[in-house]
Amino acid sequence: MDLLRSLPLGLYLEQPQTWLHKLDPRVKFIWLMSFLTSYSFANNQWRILLVALLIIFTLAARIPRRVWQQQMGWLLTLTFLVFALTAVFPDGLGINYQPRLPANSQALAPLSNTAKATNEPKQVKTSKDYNYILFHQGPVKISRRTLDLGTRISTILFTVIYSTTLYLLTTAPEEITAGIESLMQPLRRLKIPVTEITLTLTLSLRFIPLVLEEIQNLIRSIMTRAINWKKLGLKGGFKVWMIVAERLLENLLLRAEQMASAMMVRGFTSPNEHRVPWHDLRLKSWDWLAIATLTIFWGIRIFVGQQI
Incomplete structure (x- = not known):
């Protein structure tokens, strides 16, 4: 997989x-x-x-x-x-829908005769096709x-x-962040850190494949061990998955720390001073x-x- x-x-x-x-x-x-x-x-x-x-x-x-x-x-x-x-x-x-007109059409005959005698306007015919x-x-x-x-x-x-x-x-992820940063330029007048926001978005998009890779490696490690889930039961299976989730969190934090260290080694201080026009x-x-x-x-x- x-x-x-x-x-x-x-x-x-x-x-x-x-x-x-x-x-x-x-x-x-x-x-x-x-x-x-x-x-x-x-x-x-x-x-x-x-x-x-x-x-x-x-x-x-x-x-x-x-x-x-x-x-x-x-x-x-x-x-x-x-x-x-x-x-x-x-x-x-919760309503029982019933037809608006009676099933017997002759029941309307006295009403129509009364309307003619009193010179009242005729009733508007309703469509019988509506259901x-x-x-x-x-x-x-x-x-x-x-x-x-x-x-x-x-x-x-x-x-x-x-x-x-x-x-x-x-x-591409770089195009997305560059386009959003260009559209957000008017927000600089409100002292909103547009560059920092787009940098965070870029790192987030780049971090998604790393998350998928860590999940994939952990799933493969579980499959290679051929764990008998029936013998473990519900409680034992829950403990195994909690260990996997803890290991996943540790690996992701380690990847994030490595990414931050790589930026610091390259002299990165702030997005405004290290702009790279992609x-x-x-x-x-x-x-x-x-x-x-x-x-x-x-x-x-x-x-x-x-x-x-």
């Missing part, structure tokens, strides 16, 4: 370089925030459109199938299961509320997870095209995707 390669989230695809890789990280970050915020107070049609756009972007970027199948396959399965379970669950409203319960077969009951709720939860789950996954897949952030023609497309995106969201 190789967690560094098999983990489906948070991986950066170095090769091949797609057109998503070539976009400015600031533009991609703004697109990411647009996906994460535009589904708020939106109708279900817009939320489904967001899911379709993410899939279209993935296919249009020509990301290898082995990558997006691993990234997207399990997430689509998870969201489908969430949608199915939410749709068949009770809607939470609150869309499907009811045995214990399975799907109502309009549960279907709407299932669509909301599943689409939001997919949008939040996969949009961030696609962003991390096509953006990327030259300049907006190019395709970046401006992405910004123009983002304007169209929000225009459609405001005029079409608004929840009524």
Whole structure:
């Protein structure tokens, strides 16, 4: 088991370089925030459109199938299961729904004659095709509320997870921190330590593979010892895992200390005095095209995707 390669989230695809890789990280970050915020107070049609756009972007970027199948396959399965379970669950409203009109249509005849005699306005005809319960077969009951709720939860789950996954897949950690630092420059006027924050973010992103490597090594060490978990029982198994967790914490603290020592040996004192420009952030023609497309995106969201 190789967690560094098999983990489906948070991986950066170095090769091949797609057109998503070539976009400015600031533009991609703004697109990411647009996906994460535009589904708020939106109708279900817009939320489904967001899911379709993410899939279209993935296919249009020509990301290898082995990558997006691993990234997207399990997430689509998870969201489908969430949608199915939410749709068949009770809607939470403990009300026995009854038809608004009586089963016998002749019962309305005296009322209509009275209305004609008193010159009152005629009753508005209601649509008989409307049904609150869309499907009811045995214990399975799907109502309009549960279907709407299932669509909301599943689409939001997919949008939040996969949009961030696609962003991390096509953006290097150094580009992410450089783009966030550039966008946070106005906060310097409020005396907010922008450089320190971005340095912490960079070290955190670099530390994630080390955490995965330590977890992987500990799991392999347990597997090679062929521990008989049935003989240990619940209490003995819990003690073993507590020892593993303690060892993991010790190894991570040791790695963090080694990283800090390496920075001190190289004369690092503060981020402002040891700035290393990893990327030259300049907006190019395709970046401006992405910004123009983002304007169209929000225009459609405001005029079409608004929840009524």
